[in-house]
Amino acid sequence: xxxxxxxxxxxxxxxxxxxxxxxxxxxxxxxxxxxxxxxxxxxxxxxxxxxxxxxxxxxxxxxxxxxxxxxxxxxxxxxxxxxxxxxxxxxxxxxxxxxxxxxxxxxxxxxxxxxxxxxxxxxxxxxxxxxxxxxxxxxxxxxxxxxxxxxxxxxxxxxxxxxxxxxxxxxxxxxxxxxxxxxxxxxxxxxxxxxxxxxxxxxxxxxxxxxxxxxxxxxxxxxxxxxxxxxxxxxxxxxxxxxxxxxxxxxxxxxxxxxxxxxxxxxxxxxxxxxxxxxxxxxxxxxxxxxxxxxxxxx
Amino acid sequence: xxxxxxxxxxxxxxxxxxxxxxxxxxxxxxxxxxxxxxxxxxxxxxxxxxxxxxxxxxxxxxxxxxxxxxxxxxxxxxxxxxxxxxxxxxxxxxxxxxxxxxxxxxxxxxxxxxxxxxxxxxxxxxxxxxxxxxxxxxxxxxxxxxxxxxxxxxxxxxxxxxxxxxxxxxxxxxxxxxxxxxxxxxxxxxxxxxxxxxxxxxxxxxxxxxxxxxxxxxxxxxxxxxxxxxxxxxxxxxxxxxxxxxxxxxxxxxxxxxxxxxxxxxxxxxxxxxxxxxxxxxxxxxxxxxxxxxxxxxx
Numbered sequence: 001x002x003x004x005x006x007x008x009x010x011x012x013x014x015x016x017x018x019x020x021x022x023x024x025x026x027x028x029x030x031x032x033x034x035x036x037x038x039x040x041x042x043x044x045x046x047x048x049x050x051x052x053x054x055x056x057x058x059x060x061x062x063x064x065x066x067x068x069x070x071x072x073x074x075x076x077x078x079x080x081x082x083x084x085x086x087x088x089x090x091x092x093x094x095x096x097x098x099x100x101x102x103x104x105x106x107x108x109x110x111x112x113x114x115x116x117x118x119x120x121x122x123x124x125x126x127x128x129x130x131x132x133x134x135x136x137x138x139x140x141x142x143x144x145x146x147x148x149x150x151x152x153x154x155x156x157x158x159x160x161x162x163x164x165x166x167x168x169x170x171x172x173x174x175x176x177x178x179x180x181x182x183x184x185x186x187x188x189x190x191x192x193x194x195x196x197x198x199x200x201x202x203x204x205x206x207x208x209x210x211x212x213x214x215x216x217x218x219x220x221x222x223x224x225x226x227x228x229x230x231x232x233x234x235x236x237x238x239x240x241x242x243x244x245x246x247x248x249x250x251x252x253x254x255x256x257x258x259x260x261x262x263x264x265x266x267x268x269x270x271x272x273x274x275x276x277x278x279x280x281x282x283x284x285x286x287x288x289x290x291x292x293x294x295x296x297x298x299x
Numbered sequence: 300x301x302x303x304x305x306x307x308x309x310x311x312x313x314x315x316x317x318x319x320x321x322x323x324x325x326x327x328x329x330x331x332x333x334x335x336x337x338x339x340x341x342x343x344x345x346x347x348x349x350x351x352x353x354x355x356x357x358x359x360x361x362x363x364x365x366x367x368x369x370x371x372x373x374x375x376x377x378x379x380x381x382x383x384x385x386x387x388x389x390x391x392x393x394x395x396x397x398x399x400x401x402x403x404x405x406x407x408x409x410x411x412x413x414x415x416x417x418x419x420x421x422x423x424x425x426x427x428x429x430x431x432x433x434x435x436x437x438x439x440x441x442x443x444x445x446x447x448x449x450x451x452x453x454x455x456x457x458x459x460x461x462x463x464x465x466x467x468x469x470x471x472x473x474x475x476x477x478x479x480x481x482x483x484x485x486x487x488x489x490x491x492x493x494x495x496x497x498x499x500x501x502x503x504x505x506x507x508x509x510x511x512x513x514x515x516x517x518x519x520x521x522x523x524x525x526x527x528x529x530x531x532x533x534x535x536x537x538x539x540x541x542x543x544x545x546x547x548x549x550x551x552x553x554x555x556x557x558x559x560x561x562x563x564x565x566x567x568x569x570x571x572x573x574x575x576x577x578x579x580x581x582x583x584x585x586x587x588x589x590x591x592x593x594x595x596x597x598x
Contacts, residue, residue: 026451026452027452027456028451028452028456029456029459029460029463031459031463032451032455032456032459033451036451079414083410083411083414086406087406088405088406088410089407089410106387107385108462109459111382111385111387111388111410112388112455112458112459112462114414115378115382115413115414115417115455116451116455118414118417118418119449119451119455120450120451122421122442122446123443123446123447123450126439126446127443130439130440130443133436136435136436137432139439140429140435141429143425144422144425144426144429147421147422147425148422150418151415151418151419151422152328152331152332152335152419153325153326153327156331156411156418157326157328157331159411160328160330160331160408160411161328163407163411164328164330
């Protein structure tokens with residue numbers, strides 16, 4: 001276990017260093033750079049890029065080829081946080097223990113920084129694809145996967161449904177909707193991170209489907225854990241405002257299923273997620289360790 | 300000239316029909332769909348997609364292969380308008396003769412609709428690339444071109460500089476900055492539309508450079524004409540608020556060079572743009588006709 005944990009730490013360091021280089025390489029207007037980098041460097045858990053690199057490694061890929069795809073997915077995740085925190089959306093003032101982007105840089109720059117990060121994610125992936133022309137078709141397939149997961153039939157649709165389903169009273173709760181919101185908001189990008197890594201690593205169709213199932217299930221469990229922590233956690237431990245979901249009567253799992261049931265659902269999802277990786281045998285131990293960490297976390 | 304004008308009209312119809320299909324093909328949350336489609340269907344001039352298709356045709360490409368790339372560029376342009384109109388940015392209430400997106404759908408949906416359109420642009424280009432695998436490398440090169448033009452070293456950087464350079468008094472005007480803002484805001488995406496079309500059509504390096512020069516110059520002329528119309532036009536003829544640039548002391552050409560000089564600069568740019576197409580001979584007549592139209596327009 002020791003060496004696996006080290007590999008995950010290595011991954012995180014590689015991602016952080018590479019993100020810094022990707023920013024340094026670009027000619028970005030200084031204040032925009034500052035706003036973008038503020039949120040990218042705000043100390044996220046780098047779960048999505050690590051998943052992507054681990055899935056790539058699982059099927060025999062090379063870190064060098066997978067790293068930029070992983071970083072691009074983190075850029076997409078970061079842009080979504082900046083825009084979600086805006087006053088017109090979730091109106092949050094705290095994120096990862098720091099003031100949110102629009103509080104520090106103003107709304108105009110938070111909007112532009114988010115736009116810039118989403119666009120930059122595709123620049124990074126496309127440049128990386130062009131550096132690996134012998135594997136170009138897989139890069140395009142992987143990008144297509146990520147684009148769909150991040151888009152209007154994925155993450156953006158989840159955020160939309162989230163907003164539309166605020167202020168719902170108990171008697172009007174639709175259990176199918178809360179599942180769908182979470183799958184779209186988190187599950188699909190988790191799955192895409194894994195699938196993209198695997199596809200670039202020249203995985204078989206069966207392997208892609210396995211990591212996709214794993215990704216959707218841990219993504220959903222991750223989001224449920226987030227919702228649980230919004231109820232049970234503290235602002236200090238989480239680094240973000242708590243109790244806001246309840247206040248906004250958001251369609252969260254604790255709101256719909258109650259706290260104890262939500263914990264059980266998350267546990268079951270993690271079990272099912274691990275089962276999906278059986279075809280890989282012991283090679284999947286890094287991903288399994290990560291899945292366990294994701295619901296045991298306290299922030 | 301008659302048949303060329305017809306071909307441009309055909310292009311516009313093809314783009315409009317294809318945009319409708321691209322929306323219909325997708326599973327988009329109804330209110331988000333409505334917000335996105337509202338701005339996409341708001342009757343833009345479709346200049347960028349037409350340029351892209353004409354450049355593709357100029358080098359012997361097929362409309363079928365170039366159409367989705369052209370539509371994607373229009374989606375990018377539309378997202379940029381929605382976000383630019385937001386209260387935190389230009390705070391516009393009128394665009395293309397209609398209320399702006401955030402006035403109709405609220406700020407949250409205007410932000411999400413913009414995000415959705417930018418992301419969808421890449422989905423559309425990637426899907427199109429995967430339908431033309433025999434020409435995959437050119438598609439990736441074309442996408443890379445578009446991504447860079449739209450991003451933090453292109454359009455987004457132009458918008459950033461635009462905001463940062465509001466409220467500048469006469470004595471502090473830097474002529475280099477106004478050029479740079481316009482090249483980034485408009486010139487680069489115009490050029491990218493042309494280059495992407497040409498690259499997909501398997502153009503030579505010389506041909507790409509020629510349409511790139513043409514694109515930058517007509518893009519700059521187009522933006523200068525926009526600024527001139529902001530001074531000389533009416534809200535009715537333009538379908539958007541006028542006089543706002545002056546009020547905000549924006550770094551526009553009329554503000555920096557005066558009205559008469561700005562008209563001359565735009566004329567000269569169009570002449571230089573046409574010169575850049577000499578290598579194509581009479582085959583470039585559609586593009587030349589379009590260049591003339593762009594500065595003679597009144598809206």
